[in-house]
Amino acid sequence: MDPTLTAITTIDFRMYAHWIVLLPMIGFLLELLIGQYTWRKGGMFANLSIFGSMVISYGCLYNVYVQHLGFWEYSWDWFYPGIVAGFTVDPLSLAMLCMVSFISFLIHIYAIGYMGHDCAKHVYFAETALFTGSMFGLVLANNLLQLFIFWEMVGLCSYLLIGFWWHKPEAAAAGKKAWMSCAVGDCLFLLGIAIMYTIMAKHGVTTEVISFNQIFQHLEVLSSSVVFGIPALTIICILFMCGVLGKSAGFPLHVWIPDAMEGPTTVSALIHAATMVTAGVYLIARAFPIFLAAPHALAVVGFFGAFTALYASTLGLVVNDLKRIFAYSTISQLGYMITILGCGAVIGVAAVALALFHLVAHAFFKALLFLTSGSVLHGTSNTRDIKEMGGLLKGMPWTGWTMLAGALALIAFPFTAGYYSKDRIIEEAYVYATGHGSLGYLPWLFLVLGVILTATYTFRAWYLAMTGEPRSYLAVHPHECDWWMRTPLVILAIFALGLGLFTKGGTLFWHFLEETFVTATNTVSGIYPGIDLHEIATLGGNHLLEHGHAAEISPAVIYLPFFLMVAGLAIATGAYYRNRVDMSKYIKKENPLYQLLWNKYYMDYLFKDILAEKIIMTVFTFWDVLDRYVIDGVVNLMSWITISTGQVSRKIQTGVVQNYATAVIFGVSLLVILVKLLGGV
């Protein structure tokens, strides 16, 4: 073998895992400070630093997957004894790291072209580099506090980047909405961490109190803790779930995602499709043993996930904004991932593997769909309404065909990435259903119904945008994107179509991921032994199937999603390509169903007009009165006293030092009296 190659294979990249986080942070600083004076006025440092992180990430994967060097966790004391900072390298974090670094790198390359004409390009790249670094930090965190800090940092970057074109009022408002919606969940998440710390400390744990591995080792004792008569772990998991609903756009905190599309499309692809929004899914996966040990927690996860999946796909049917269609589809797909994690109550760690595989596959095809829609925007002077497009395939073939690849993967067309990831999820949801009575069928039913809607809305968008005749002046002469943008599209399309085939139908990926939790993790000081998930499941009243179960599922159930997908595709083709159905008969104000969907089930109305404007504003008005007349009064009084004192002392300028001396003597006397009266003397 080539000696340099041999040398590379001897490097233990796991020892450099902290650089995965640090490099983009350095890139952020350099980009912010000197980015605008370098190559193409910004973007160099961000791209290079993320490339570096990608190399280390894949190096770690090589160490663990090929060389079998074992999982690695490193932590050091941070500030208070018991609060640590640290990194963990295991299949779960590696899958995320490799996906995030690869997708982020491609999107950064795309952005060199896409943001080419923006005058604040260096700020954009600085913020995306900071985002990527924070995302790595979130993924690598070995404890809840560190995860939470990075969780907030990615939220901050999301806020900044949604409002990147802050001079547009709707962009600024969208940023605010995203921040506020997530903040609701984040507060509850933080509360959950605090309760976790408290019960860990109560059980006498003093080292690495909220490290994941340490919590997993103590789940048996923790499951006896009770808060307000409810098992503490269930409360903690529900609070975590609130954080997840905010970050991963679960019902009812999903309202911010469609508005977040006001940001640059690269941001939508990076943050609101491929990486940040999956942080919630990652959190449940990372904390999976806790959820497993908490009674009823996974059932809540499963139902919320499945409802979100169906709910969002109905909304995708009526929206005309190309990016928002994909945004609703993101919400819906995240619902699929969360549902399968909920099904982990029966299938165990396989749920984590399946969720992560769908997460990775989704990251590829959704990033692709967003980047192609960005290319459409770029080529048609920011047209976003699909009613004004049409026939773009002729003008922009690269964009059109790669978008078709993404769309096929999204609807789980056979042999694309989505086919392997999503259909397996639906299958396992059926396995879950068979053991949980008639209510247990609900998640499966929601997911199955979602399939037909997904196929319909996806191809509605593709047909309306790409085929037929141009419906507006702007769509007549679209211009194709440059090579900076084309290359990532092609690479992503290859993965969107072929990821399932590359991993032998996902089995390679699943087997690797299923080692998480059950295999031991090495640390500097010792080893965390793997945990027995079957035992842990019994703590939460769950019963796991034996590994390699042979649950009998009839072929009808297995092939149902495929037929539904074909049905959805046929509806879309009939209505929007062949124009067999006159859609204007249904899409009109008088149709109550259309009204309901068009108004997004009145969720925005509920939150903004009722909750925000009626309830919260009433409270705030009251507070305002209090603030104006009472608090301001006190402050004004204080400043009046200070200013009067100042004016008095100005008049007796020569006597000031004597006054100070008097104060000293006065203070001494007062202390004597004080100690005499109150003290023990």
Next chain:
Amino acid sequence: MTGYTPLLPEGILIGVAALVILVGLFIEKKKILGYFTLIGLLASLGLTISSWNITTAYTGAPFYGAIVVDPFAQIFNMMFLFVGILVCIAALDAYGDHKNQDEFYALMLLAIVGMMTVALSKDLVALFIGFELASISTYAMAGFDKHDPKSIEAAMKYFLIGGLSSSLMVFGMSYLYGLTGSTNIDTIAAVFAENTALIGTPAILLAMVMLIAGFGFKMAFVPFHMWAPDTYEGAPSIVSSLLAAGSKKMGFAAAFRVFIIGLIAMKLDWYIAFVILAVVTMTVGNVLAVVQKSVKRMLAYSSVAHAGYIAIVFAIVAYPYASADATGLAVAGGILHAFSHAIGKAGAFIAVGAVTYMLMSKNAVDGDPNHIDNYDGLGRRAPLTALLMTIMLLSLAGIPPTFGFTSKWYLFLSAIKGGLLWLAVICVLNSALSVYYYAKVIMRMYWGEPKGDAFIEPPMYLFAMTIAVIALIALFFVPDGVYYWADAAAHALLGV
């Protein structure tokens, strides 16, 4: 002489001070002396850090137990030397052309030697000598801009109140000597421990109150604080930096040595008195800082408020129900907060100095150069200064990721662990109030309309601020080293 190696840091500074004065008589280009001073300070700091963990008591001639080198003394010495280095670097710009700059460096070195002596002393006389050496040097430094009436006024006020406080302090010390027949702090504590009949006497009460007044002057406790805003505002900014960051911490070093050992020995239930002192000090400092129009004066009042935070250490130590763990944590937290405040406040005053310097160099001073209006749009006029100052203000406010957060966390946590949750709540509320006036400056710097074009930022000022900021951020992420130092210092002080 090997036995005196631990005292080498002080020796170096005395030697450098003498040389600077002597050489200064004969040369014209005196800026070189500033670099020489800087090297001396760096060497001294290096020696101190390398020997942070030693304990050497000088019981024989010539000190007879008056001096002890222990982790407690060493961490305070590091603090003084670090501040000295920052001030010295900034002085290279501020007084680079001044014809008497050699005197400035010599006085600064002697002031630092005085402060270090206080940290080292185990004897009231040695402590008093150190105190006076530092005080007299800084009196002269406060009036260093002798053509500026405000500087002279600052020096006069500082000197007069300082003299009064020193006399009160000596008065208190004389009582202690009269009662115990010794000036050695350990011996005094031992006598009290044996002779419990002494404890109830009014003489002790008077002695302790006089000492509180004497040290409280340096620490700027209310009501002994009134000189501080005037002096910090009128004195040259880099001297204010030395006063607020160095001289004030000397007061704490002395008070920790005398009160904490004394309080434990005397088992006095003084905690209510200290609680009132601490709460009044932090509240008065914060409330007055809110209404200030001058940034420098605002920093002075914020310094009073911080003295109040650190003063809760005395309350926790005096609190009879606090566990030994909580007491240790309180002292360690107090030292850490003194450290973080020293770095942040020294840097912030240097930043104020830099702004004045930039305004002066453009002849753009209209009225008070420290007025908040001059900070409008500083983010665009002097981006680096504004950024560095922002980070230092965030540290003073206790906002992560800065060392100010870590130190406040330990300090307030010790109050909770000691059973004084309500005191911690008061401290946190006060901190919240303080965010208002720090954030106001940051807002004006970034959202205010600039009143002129960009400045040329003075390099040495920037260098000093950068060091401070790097220290503040680095110590947030890797605080364990300095935490162990503070912990060792607390153990050395408490003798456990």
